Amino acid sequence: MPIVETLIQDIRYGLRMLRKNPGFTAGAVLTLALGIGANTAMFSVINAVLLRPLPYHEPERLVWMTESGDEVANRWLSFPNFQDWRVRHDAFESMSTIRGWSLTMTGGDQPMNLNARMITADYFKVMGVAPLIGRSFIASDDQPGANPVTILSYGFWQNQFAGDPEIAGKIITLDDRAYTVIGVMPENFYHQGPPPIWLLVGPQNWNQRDVRIAGSVIARLKPGATIEQARSEMNAISQQLAREHPVANAGANRVNVLSLQASITGNVRPALLILFGAVGLVLLISCANVANLLLARAATRRKEFAVRAALGATRGRVVRQLLVESLILGLAGGVVGLVLAWWSSALLGRMAQTAIPRIEGLHLSYRVLGFSLVVSILSGIVFGLAPAWRFSKAEPQEILKDSSSTTSERHGKRLRGALVIAEVAVSVALLIGAGLLIKSMLRLSTSSAGYDSNNVLTMNLKVSRNRYRERGELARLLKQLLDRVETQPGVEAAALSAALPGLGEWTNDIFPEGRAPLTPGELINVDWAIVSAGYFKTLGIPLLKGRTFTREEDSEGKPVLLVDENLARQFWPDEDAVGKHIKYDSPIWHEVIGVVKETKSYGSEAKPLIKIYTPMGRSAQRNPVLSVRTTNTQPQNLVMAITREIHALDKDLPITEVAMFDDILSREVSPKRFNTALLSIFAALALVLAVTGVYSLTSYAVAERTHEVGIRMALGARERDVLRLFIGQGMELVLAGVVVGLAGAFALTRVMTSLLFAVSATDALTFTTVSVGLTAIALLACYVPARRATKVDPMIALRY
Template sequence: MDSLRQDFRYALRTLRHSPGFTLAAVLTLALAIGANTVLFSAIHAMLLRPLPFQMPEQLVRLWCKQEVISTASLSPPELLGWREHGRGFTGLAGFTRQDLSRTGGDTPERVRAGRVTTNFFKLLGVAPAQGRDFLDEDAQPGNSSSVVVVSHRFWRKSLGGAADAVGSSLQLDGRTHTVVGILPEGFTFPEFNEDADLWQPHWLDPEAHGNHYMQVVGRMAPGVTLEAATEDLLRVALAIARTEPGEKPHKVTSALWQQYLTSSSRPVLWTLWAAVGFVLLIACANVANLLLVRALARQRDGAIRAALGASRGRRMQQALAESVLLGLFGGALGLLLVLWGMELVRALLPQSMLRMAPVELSVPALLFSLALSVGAGLLFGLAPALHTAGMDVLPLLKQSGSAVGARANHPLRNALVAVQLALALVLLVGTVLMVQTLRNVQAVDPGFDAEGVLTARLSLPEVKYGTPDRLRGFYGELLERLRALPDTEAVGLVNDAPLGGTNANGNFTLEGAMDQNTDRYLTEFRVASPDYFRAMRIAVRQGREFGAQDSAKGAPTIIVNEAFVRTFLEGGNALGRRVRLDWSDSGSFREIVGVVEDVRHFRLTEPATPEAYLPYEQYPVKTMSVLMRTRREPSMMVSSVRQELKAVDAEQPIYDLAPFADRMDRQLSRPLATARLLAAFALLAVILAGVGVYGVMAYAVGQRTRELGIRLALGAHPRQVLGLVMRQGLHLTLVGVGVGLLAAFGCMRLLTTLLYGVQANEPGVYVGVAVVLAGVSLMATWVPALRASRVSPSISLRAE
């Protein structure tokens, strides 16, 4: 232990006497170790840390699998049947979300609510911090329950943290609700993009066949595997379809809840961590080369120590002490970069999961950074240490100082630089593929025009607008006022706007089907007003849009998209065909009066799914999005929209009032952030690789100064000397690029899930990157080669 302390003191003095070398090595390591610490923090928070619920490994996300939707929500009868007859789960809970209006204060307030089955919190293992959980009798038919459980944040912010909040009343959607419980601080639900302010018990209507809106999470029974539990539910689902004439046979899709929640972030995080791992390896190779040069220059000193009795292990320990000290300094400086890097990584992750698992500099992250610093120090110090410990002492003692330097060229330096080039090429290929992916996503035709559109969302209270006529009256007057505003081009309504994170689907039957009970299909459905398609510039391919004839008293009509026609009508003529919605139309059929182009509703990278649009006048709903196309900048119309809403109903809150283009920006934020981070890592890797090539060639030229001087003195042309050095650099470049191409071809297949519109083995990308990196390497070679061609023979010979 005493010898180790002495070695660290000696290493510290040595590094202090070489400030340039120490600073270059520490900065290089700080960037690499800091980046690795940031990515580890994100991976630990999102993938390794369990969900903050009781026995989270038993929690499973469940869907019914249908013809065109593999992860469809459940209808209430299906969920009831699964709960009653399923044996692989100890419990199944349903949830959905809605927006409520809170009145009673100075201004109306939007309240984000979760509607859940009464066993929801019990299944998660979450108990209220104050008050009680839901009881079965709290869920009343018709969803008219008047009790709520509020979040800790809502209790502090909106209820003032009152000690007597349990038992107090809230005016929600015009109805009085009683607070029966307050959830513990820190509880958040990862399925919602925004934290819910309060929760309501939801009654499952056993007659709501075909109305798929319930999301489901379940808890597996102890000792039961996910496959066995899913198979059991599949048996139940098929039995329900046989006994319930209102249900169509559905399969079952399942996933462990944490894996589902992190499915979109997992490949991004692993890819970025692999990238920063490559950067760390390049940095280690670079510092190893610097240390190897120092070891070659100081090998006579090492020989003297060996002659004085220093063992091979002691000499190796001394060399490793210096490298580990460099690693620790680099890790310490890297921690200062972590806080900045955290913000970049947070841009890649879903906000719902970040609320539950914040990415922060935790104790595991600090321990990881310490271990990485020591490990990196040992890794890049190993080659110089082995060289120091393995040198032959006697010949070195017999040689002069200059002779020692002349024979110090070490082939391991070339190998380290080739590795740097190979790793840099892999990173460059990945970066180019991600940049191409970003360009492809930006070029996607979403089926609508987002520019110049202002969007807002409204959810009307049932007590005040509980009848279809009142709903029509409110939205009709609002549309009339908005259309009258200057610079308004078109205004429309839709219940689920594209890229909004909301959706609904349901079963339907085609007229003339062979079996009305089994020939039923599932489609996404929207409720839209006249002018919605014009406001969003969604092209009408056949027929017409909704108009005045699609009123409440008009013939039942429907508009479908092209995917609907391809999937269910075999691409034939859709106009005049009739469909019946199982959850809406009691025995009557709706005529298809129009076909519109496909809209990418969920994500720009996902293909359009079958959609059907109902006229708002015939199927009014309380929650709608307003889409307003203007000739001015949409943000300039915000105050006008608020004023017109206030004129219609001063107590009605409006939310998500923003330009529609903001949604497009959010869709691009993840591929943009991924491409930027990979580009930064690739640029750093190329710089480090270029520096490594330059260092090796400059050192080689320095060791061959006498030889090159003699060549020039004997009549060699400077171009020949230049070519001699360039050929050595070309050989090094070809080896590194060749190995890199092979490694990239194997690694890029791991990027497949992140790519869009580009193949992982795109030949043009590989050739282009190889040419660029080879050019960088040869440029780094050209500088010392040019210097070699200008060596003065007399000076080099006289120096010898």
């Protein structure tokens, strides 16, 4: 087959030519490896998080739903509402609720807190997954009088029961109640994080429509049904329920319906796609760089190609030879890039461990390897087109008449210049994007959320629901616990709360004194913090007016509360809020005794809800957060002392999630930190490649015009004239690239708005700093080869 034979000849000849120029080959391969490796590593993240199918049967038919309304984006669902959803819909095969639930497992050496998932009996049927061992839940398990049963996750079964194959039928104790293990789920099966166990919602007294116990709903669409159809149907059902039960369903008249995959990855999807686009631009710079190298190399081979054409080689054959050499470089860059991607993927996995969902599936799969191969081939074609196109326009006879094998063509110069302009422009855009994210992180690190997280040790306590059930018993336990903790050396203040500020706090509906009666369906929704008396001192939340709770008010649950400055301003703008009254959760008026500074979610610019603070003694929590402001004592020593004091009160009380508050907040912004680090790396790569391109072009111009330099210097040109010649030529391209890059950045950075914190997408300081900084670095890249040109002996230069 002649075409195969000639192709083999082209490959052999290409390899031989590349071996003859090891410096050029190594530089081109390394340049491509950086671009292809970065793209492959980023695609491995995209594949693991966004493209990898969920491990369920026909996952594309699974949807996630929550109630919502005009005032609340997502809120929990009452069980009666869920039952109505289940019987009134027409778009689904089945649906189930799911919510988190905390229990304490005892019977071992230490009590163990379990963050379980509470579901309805058909959950595993909805997901389309059967147990690995035993059976799934059935409807009769969820009926009054049924024995409590549980299903274990694969990891929990392995870690706690050593993979006992006879586990089905055995008893474990959860919250002082015996549960029969009926099954074990397959490895890696989970939703909303890997829980240790699954429990049933059960026949508890949750059939009140104003008691919201279902966190969200998972449903399976009927074959042929669409998400749009389901959304329309569920909104209609929600509006029916709002009309039928206006008080219980006040504020809820819509349903959020998303694909299950989108519900898991929706928050990170925009950022990942932006980063993928950014790393794609890095690859384009790599291709432009190599194209420039090939154009310069092709200029030195013009006579070679002309001779081959004169000896009978067709124009197409020579063009194919150039493309074959480019493909060899592309594939070689892909191989080296895979090594870089393998190393960097492991690094990305560690960086994104707490920032990105589903990152545990990150690896170089066949899909990723296929992506790398396609990118390598396309890159070879892209950067090989420029020299191939240049030769296709050249006339061999014209070239053979030229006495110089290195004479540059006017069009070739323009093409190489255009490539450098493109490289600089893309680098400017990426550097500005990285600069905006870096400035966001700096602003975040110095921002105030309204509290002081320094030197605050936190831990979660889990009190069994089957203990301390007598009236006031739980409140007394928590008071004794706080009294013991506060006496420890190194403790400046301590407090209990339902949650840390900005992290999972509850919401409630209120009615303030002096306001007109609410219309049916109208709500005043607020953040609701349940706290002990020392909360404000411990968390460093400033008191603006009035006072905080007394110990007696806290322990006795007196009808008093504090409000934040926004609530006070909204309802009593021209009056003192202290002494006013608010109703919540009951017809009892609660006196406002103090006003405190506004607190916000760390790392969020969203305007927080107005807020109330009520005493812990009035709503004693079984899963409170203990916060301790420390002095100079080592936190680890303090943890041991506090643990001893707590277990002296109740040896079966689990203590979990021990951490400094600063570390918790740092984890909260880990996605922002991941985005910043990654885009900064891509921008740095782009800068290195672009500056290398500027340096290479200037070096090539110096080598090409050495004879001209000799003539100029022989005629009296000074060193600064030569410097001005080459620096001016290079900087003209750089400045054009900066202008184009600024215009592009002005448009492109607007898509980054959701990733920024307290920084405008068109921040003038960032745009100016990047422009000046890159111009200065490019000036140095032009100066080095230009300086070299001034050191050439005119007599030697004239021989070129």
